Amino acid sequence: MSTRRCALDADTQRAGEQFARVLRPGDIVLLSGHLGAGKTTFTKGVAAGLGVRERVTSPTFTMVREHECHNDRGITTLQHCDVYRVESLAEVLDLDLGELAEESAVVLIEWGELAESLFGREVLHVTIDIDDDDARTLRVEGLLDDERRDALEQWAQL
């Protein structure tokens, strides 16, 4: 588990941008945190880190937004999802998020813990807690191989 404290929204965004470096094609990232915790802010950073050129906004009503990525790491697409408004797991199943990951995409799901049971395979879980002083504490968990664990330990120190 790696944690990182972000005092300002720009820090949370930068943490997302640097987190993008540990991502690999096919990754599914579940983002948890209360309303306004900074899930979309973090995602904007991830998008920047993956070379998304267009503006990233909250997919609350569309549920999934697809962004083309420009990087040399084989990640061609970012699928940005928000499952806050879904009424049942069946509705999330219909989105076929596992399929969206395919080989060359990364899927990032706001309120991902609601859909956690749908993913049998390895996922990364990012939790954002709001501290008393309004800073955020980011926590990354998951079944990680040594290389990723090392990379995330470094990420936590940045």
Ligand SMILES: Nc1ncnc2c1ncn2[C@@H]1O[C@H](COP(=O)(O)OP(=O)(O)OP(=O)(O)O)[C@@H](O)[C@H]1O
């Ligand atoms: N340290 C911080 N990190 C992130 N956001 C912060 C921080 N401090 C203040 N904020 C503010 O908190 C808000 C976070 O909004 P954001 O849309 O990213 O949250 P969210 O978790 O996606 O919300 P929702 O649950 O509605 O999807 C922004 O208004 C941002 O400016």
Ligand SMILES: [Mg+2]
């Ligand atoms: Mg959001």
